[in-house]
Amino acid sequence: MSLLTVKDLQVSIGGKSILQDIDLTVSRGRVLGIVGESGSGKSMTAYAIMRLLPDGSELSGEILFNDTDLAAASEEAMCQVRGRSIGMVFQEPMTALNPLHTIGDQIAETVRIHSKVGRAEALRITLDTLRRVELPPEEFPPSRYPHELSGGQRQRVVIAMAIALRPQLLIADEPTTALDVTTQAQLLSLLKRLVDTDQMALILISHDLAVIANTADDIAVMRNGVVVESGSTENIFNHMQHPYTVSLLKASGHVPEKLAAGVLADEPLLVVKDLVRDYRLPRKRFFDAVNYFRAVDNVSFTIKRGENVGLVGESGCGKSTLTRAILGLEETQGGTITLDGERIVAKSEMSLACRRKMQVVFQDPYGSFNPRHSVGRSVAEPLHALEDRPDRLAQQKAVQEVLERVGLNAADSKKYIHEFSGGQRQRIAIARALIIRPSLIILDEAVSALDVSIRAQILDLLVELAASDDIAYLFISHDLSVVRSFTQRLLVMKDGRIVEEGQTDVVFSRPQHPYTQSLIDAVPVVPTVFAQRE
Amino acid sequence: MIQFLRNRRNLIIGALLCLVFIAAAIVSFFWTPYDVTTLDIANKLKKPALPYLFGTDHFGRDIFSMIMVGARTSIAVALVAVTIGMVVGVPLGLFAAANRGALFDELIMRGNDLIFAFPALLIAIMITAVFGPGALNAIIAIGIFNIPVFARLTRAAALSLWERDYILSARVAGKSRLRISAEHILPNLLNLLIVQGTIQFSLGVLAEAGLSYVGLGAQPPTPSWGRMLAESQTMFSFAPHLAIFPGLAIVLTVLGLNLFGDGLRDYFDPKLRHNRRSEAAVPLDELALLDSEKGRSIK
Amino acid sequence: MIRYLARRLVSLALTLLIASVIIFLALEVVPGDPASVMLGVNAQPETVQALREELGLNVSKPMRYFNWVSGMLVGDFGTSYTYRTPISEMIADRMVISFPLALYALLLSTLIAFPAGIIAATKRGSLSDLSIMGMTQLGVAIPNFWFAMILVIIFAINLQWFSAGGFPGWEAGAFAGIKALTLPAIALALPQASILARVMRSSLLDTLGEDFIRTARAKGLSARQALWRHALRNAMIPVLTIIGLQFSFLLAGAIIIENIFFLPGLGRLIFQAITQRDLIVVESVVMLLVFAVVAVTFLVDIAYAVVDPRLRHRLQ
């Protein structure tokens, strides 16, 4: 018998329809995966079940939970349900906890709000719950504050709060999106274990088909506020009906056509040698010796002309610092960076000749552009680095040309950035990088923020450009699956060091370093043919 | 349309109030019902009734005319003072943000703290004790205290902009910090500065009234709302209109400017922090920055 | 903790030192001689000279600065030129009025602002929100001296519930003292309460939009419980800043109000001292006020650390 049945759920906010005719079912001990790209309404569905929709929302339909219609329940009744019968975990572990309360208090609050237990009993349950989410209280005493924990640990605390009273249903809204792959794998297995041991139902919401495929028993695919396809995981993967699901699957496993190895000229473009970057740490006491934190630790590697090199590592491994150093934006304490024979040194004026050989595309398609500048002006900005800066007309022409090359219209140069979607913005960012015909483009998580379908398009574009313009890429990403499909050579970074380097295929098939191995193991992979799960 | 008007209620009411007073100030250059410098002692302390719409004061001057000319004084003093604050404070803030952590940055910030530590009215009194009272010195006094307001606001907001990716792009393009400040940072601060400017403007009107009230603002015969209040307050019991009209003029102007500022803020960015006073907003931002500083150095 | 406090104290001392130089230099250029003011228009020049000698005004400027600063370090602010009494005593006498007045006004301001801000934030967009915000707009726009005048006319002259001003002294009893400070405190508190209510509202709105409020609701807390248990303390951080600023403002900014209510507080003392060119009093009181501002900022910083565990590392 199903625990939760959603029937004909409709939600509108301020008169605007957000969800239409949603039908979902989930039973105890099973995992329902809701997958969809941004804006598909998957989170809103979760909020609707919790009755935590924003002000001004209207809800209709039925949400039958243990045969009670939550859609018709009073707010008081909902308060009884939330936290006790249905728990919820959110995407952002960094902000989901009250920074002023200890984690113990916050977990205990769930207990005390629903039952009249004493302080000691609440503490006992808290400690027990901490153990259940694998945060041993010996290591993570309940007196800790959220800021003393890492993102993964915080997310465990959030889960602990949600499951402290062993609810029948847990809703997890993108619980691992903000986390590193290894952490993600650990959390997903934790959730699965909890479902098994507590016979709990879990609704797992994710944009990542691979995550859903590896975790969920049943899948609902959402798009534009509608469930386009649903069924058991096995069924969905083996007998896909809806074209959207098909395209989603295709995009997730998209492999851009790699460059033939023969195109490479065996000529070093970027040479990084023994690079060191130290940060000074604040002193704990006045007379303490000055301590340093080594963000980049004796890093050496070479990128050849036209080569496509990947750099992977989890957050905090030093890859951003390394990027900034290569771009000449970061002072270094040792080693050298040479681009096409010329030294790159921060703070001193880098020569224009050197500048024009290197460009960068950042992750956030929203923060990469000055909102007050027209697209044309933004794209033309790197021309500043040219010695013989073209005149206005020539600049305009160059901008139009390059916009067309990345698949936009010449007329788009007059528009402003807010008129474009995330994918289009990333195209514009690439156009900006291309305009001075650099030899090296650093792609700093350039496709991480994009939906899978858009990501596939951008990757294709990048490959095509590399082929025609003889551009080398330094492709930085935390997402190993993308790196695997896109790069030729791979650098694995951990704690400021390059721990493994080699041909991408070789590294993936025969990783040498245990860290690389654990990274690869953690990556959820979309199965091409879905085998029956045991 | 009605929804539009309702959402912009603050903006519209504020703009209307401001317009009334700005119009009064401008018209007063060409025409006032009566000459405010001519005294007509025989007609003193007339109650509000035509031909004296707001009555006459203890010298027989038409209060309506004086309020028109007083608007000019108030607006001029506050506007110039805010302009001084902006013209000096914004570049300082931009420069400090562009050279974050440098000695110069430190000096500017500590200098700002120092100015903030002084009680403003006392400094105004001291300035006028040195240079004598007058509109110019009122402007200087108010202007000085506007400098750190804008410097801190600019610095705090600019620092967060400096973290944006498009600034990195500009730096990769080889643009100098000065040029980035001018091309990228400043234009993105304009909304914020306009909103803050409006609020400082309203505070300036209040400050001018306060300074004139204690006799440190514009000198007679130039009418000034604050001085009109000060001169009339002993007569409040038998001629309340002398104090009520200039008082209302101050309240409505300040109200108008505040509503306009709030409306602008909502218009520009509904998510912008709703802190009324920049003194409040800025240390907060800095607090946040302090943390991010820590975060950054470890990353 | 010691390191943090030490660093803060050093910068505090440095600020005060620079402030003392600025104050001294600024006042040295103020035209007007206390001796001439004291002796009036009939005095013979040699009499003025004799008085200057007696007041120590003929000592060189660096020496006078040194004497002033070194005196202050041991709590001796010097002797007033005109009153000829130790300034520390005068300040102490005035402090017992200014300090309670500022505290009283702050208390009123907080008592008005907190409920108003909370109601406005929780009932955002409602009629009560609109009217509270309208009132605060008005409260910010009304010059407090004008408001004070109106208060006097209504409550002192017409209703005669309060004195028009003056202070009977604390020896007349706490009630009499508080009563005498009530109208001035209300006049001072109104604009401050308006500002505080607005900050309270916006800060609370920000906090209510935070993820952890959503988490709390998901735990089963009602909207009201989430407000009291999670939102308020987080929203207090900007409010604390404002309260700190307001206290120093109220301490220093009461000059006009003290004049309207003829309260013998610090503001009135300094105003009087400026007109009499009793510069050493002006210097010392301004110094004290600067100290108050800096010290309050310091305390607010420490208060942050108490409220916010993320900043507690400063104290540990």
Added chain:
Amino acid sequence: MEIIVYPRRYQPVVGVGMVNLGKVNRIRASGGSTMFKKVTAVLLAITALGWVGVAQAARTDIVVGMQLEPPNLDPTAGAAAAIDEVVYANVFEGLTRFGADGSVKSALAESWDISEDGLTYTFKLRSGVTFHDGSAFNASDVKFSLDRSRADNSTNAQKQLFDSIDTIEVADPETLVITLSAPNGALLFNLAWGDAIVMSPDTFDKAKTAPIGTGPFKFSRWVQGDRIELETNPDYWGTAAKLEKVVFKFISEPTAAYASLMAGDVDAFPVYPAPENLAQFEADSRFNVVVGSTEGETILSTNNKQPPFDNKLVRQAVAHAINRQEIIDGAMFGYGTPIGTHFAPHNPVYKDFTANSAYDPEKAKALLKEAGFADGFETTLKLPPPSYARRGGEIIAAQLRAVGIKTQISNLEWAQWLEQVFRGKDYGLTIVSHTEPMDIGIYAKPDYYFQYDNKEFQQLISDLTLETDEAKRAEMLQTAQGIIADDYVNGYLFQLAKTGVANAGIVGLWENSPTQANDMTEVYWSK
């Protein structure tokens, strides 16, 4: 400002003192035992309480409002009028004193003899006088006080009062002999000033904060910034004061002054700062408005050395451009007497020269044209804080503008006024009230701030000092008045009125202001 005249009406009146003496002895006799005193006090207090309970007893305390707080309480150590307004005749006394009518009366000196040559004054002091601290008063205290004020390192603001004194000798504890270097008919007048009061050598150094004098009231406490309290002196040598407690409360804001009277916080404001409220107080039966005269000639002081005011025609034009009545009505709400020269109208030898500078803007314009300023000119008008100056200044500026003279008004504090105008002589016009009695002699000082240099006038004043014949003196004084009126040295505006407001139940406050004092000796509540 030097006093060079000694008109008849300031002759000392001695008789009252004789009567008082008897009373003092009686009181002293009855107060011989402290025990008895205490018992009396307790009984009196009980009786007083009983009265309060039974019927409304007349109050024995008073709260007097003053605009300015004295910087200290030593009248020999500062020029501030507020010092005298608190302590003169109340706490401190000198050999002689001013009466309410301006006459010089005996005070600590019971009587005196003047030698034929006018150089030796022998004062017979009262006996049985004690200071408030209980110590006895004798001639050496007088000698100490006067010597201190005329010493080289003296900081007495009116040191010139003692210029003519050569030696002071104590003949016996009750006799003091003062020898002059030259005859000075004004000596007794001079000794009546607050700057010539008598203090004890043991307590003079405390006078600034805790004055100890011989007067009918003892200083009891000073809450700085707020009030000074006096209490009656039971051991007073003369008629004891009727009030038991006097509180001087300092309220600088005119609005606050109004509010304090209306709210009943203050019982009397002898110099009420806002004439605009007087009509209201007059209409209110709870209050009495006392309008009297002061020695304050309010003038539009003119810098006679600064062009174009060095031209008499310009000064004359200014004089004719001024409408005195309008200033009195507009600035003082009708309180004030127009004057045409620098002399108090209540003085018998005053001569009315107002017609000499009658309001005639056409004539003013013509005179300006004649002086070569057909298009007018621009000058400064520097105004000290009192409202007569600030408001009068605005009116005068408007009147001068009407004839083409533009003025740039700057409002100054007293400190700035003294610095810029009085000492620096950096001004064109200013408005100030000269409140010292009989001060026409300032026009004989060429370096005085209005820089009037007329040899004829200077001669006349020095002749006047030597002249003893009253009729001739009167004539000379009138000539002097005429000279400065004809020379249009300054714009003569009006004699400042003393406008006091008091609770209708208060009797005995001074109506006029011959000197700046609030003599509370004879003040009492009638109901």
